[in-house]
Amino acid sequence: MASVLSRRLGKRSLLGARVLGPPGAAPPLEPQAELLEGVAPQPFLASKDTPCQEQPKEVLKAPGTSRLQQVAFQPGQKVCVWYGGQERTGLVERHSWAEDKVTVWLLDQKLQICCKAEEVWLAELPGPIPQVPEQGTQAPAYRPVSRNIDVPKRKSDAVEMDEMMAAMVLTSLSCSPVVQSPPAVEANFSASRAACDPWKESGDVSDSGSSTTSGHWSGSSGVSTPSPPHPQASPKYLGDAFGSPQTDNGFETDPDAFLLDEPAPRKRKNSVKVMYKCLWPNCGKVLRSIVGIKRHVKALHLGDTVDSDQFKREEDFYYTEVQMKEEAAAPAGAPAADPAPAPSMTSPPLAVLSPPPPKAQPSGPEHPGLESYLPSAALSKSAPGSFWHIQADHAYQALPSFQIPVSPHIYTSISWAAAPSTASSLSPVRSRSLSFSEPQQPPPAVKSHLIVTSPPRAQSSARKTRGEAKKCRKVYGIEHRDQWCTACRWKKACQRFLD
DNA sequence: ACTGCCGGGAA
DNA sequence: TTCCCGGCAGT
DSSP states (O other), rough: HHHHHHHHHHEEEEHHHHHHOGGHHHHHHHHHHHHHHHOOOOTTTHHHHHTTTTTTTHHHHHHHHHHHHHOOOOOOEEEEEEEEEEEEEEEEEEEEEETTTEEEEETTTTTEEEEEEEGGEEETSSSSSGGGGGGGHHHHHHEEEEEEEEEEEEEEEEHHHHHHHHHHHHHHHHHTTTTTOOHHHHHHHHHTTTTTHHHHHHHGGGGGGTOOOOOOOOHHHHHHOOSSOTTTHHHHHHHHHHHHHOTTTTTSSSSSHHHHTTOTTTEEEOOOOEEEEOSTTTTEEEEHHHHHHHHHIIIIIOOOOOOGGTTTTTGGGGGEEEEESSSSSSSOOOOTTTTTOHHHHHHOHHHHHSSOSSOOOOOOSSHHHHHHHHHHHHHHHTTTTBBOOOSSGGGGGHHHHOOOOBBBHHHHHHHHHHHHGGGGHHHHHHHHHOOOSSSOOOOHHHHHHHTTOOOGGGGGGGGGOOSSSOOOOHHHHHGGGSSOOHHHHSSSOOOOOOO
């Protein structure tokens, strides 16, 4: 809830900021300001709101109001001023209320100017200037909504000020291009949305960094950014970007629009978390971080002594990713909704296939069971840092994405982002999907290297022998055919329950 | 008889 | 490209 709230506040604040925005826009705004005032008289506003555009409700109107009724600029405050035909950034030196003049120290000019207060506006306004003029039409439409949200008089003024200042700092920090993850696609998206919405980001962060939501992602973007600086933020942006096309006025991407209309189908990918499960027999420990699981495997199972070169990264073979849905139960028809099915999915035949790690199992667990565990992990990570992933149970239709070599982390975001989210198939399928790479799927390249040690059967063009694994038909029954994986429905090789 | 899925064809 | 299904082969 808190996150939602903060996001809302953020949005509203941004809106307000925009209204205040560019220098040229001041006159047109006048009517709005008056209008607002009529609705909610707030005597204290004029003097309070200035420093911070992030303030929720007050700011909303404040900008308009203050612009017209004179804001008390604080000395040292960073502002923008129209000077010499361009916008300049500077620090407020002094604000002469009586004369309605503000003395500003221009940073880039290294000179001090004195100008009318109305020619000065706060620097941290995020909205790109060109957008503003059009907002005369849009902003009012949203405003009532914001106004209706009950966020009135808050705390003491002093506290308020502090918060504002803090918000300012945060805002400017997070608006800095350096912080905004620059790489590739994300950069584009975030840039287009004025790259400044700290509230929104922080609002959603609660969902943990490892969450693959997202989105989104969607799509291919994840591929290009192996380590996004803002793991939490990027998916959202992606989602947003896809959900709300950047159009004509550039206003579409405004957070407010976001707030009001978007169902943003892809934005919250059912909040799935990626966990890492230890595959060591009788362990099954699940950890949140890859580092953690590696450490766990190394320390507990492999032992610290085995980290000779030979066993380097050996721990990679002993854990697997597990996707866990936040909302507990898997939807109806998925009886197999076991959150951690990975181990049981591997097929015995594969065990033969798998190029065993160059060493004999240390402390080797004897059960044949392990045999079947390891291969799966081995397959998925046999080339550390890259493996192939079949996307969801519809992989049959989505072979292209199948071949993307990525790191496990990326993979998750990709698959989640791009996959048509069929709730029922989520947990069981995805977690499994990363533990294999072999069935009759095409990528010859992959196969070839896997097949090296494989028995002749694999090469023969003969029909695949029937696997032991349950298939969709068996699991769901004919009456639930709609829950089968696509391939099964088409009488193709099952993509969900691989052999 | 049932099941998995290849191969091929229709839309 | 997506979807469907005849028919083969394994169980």
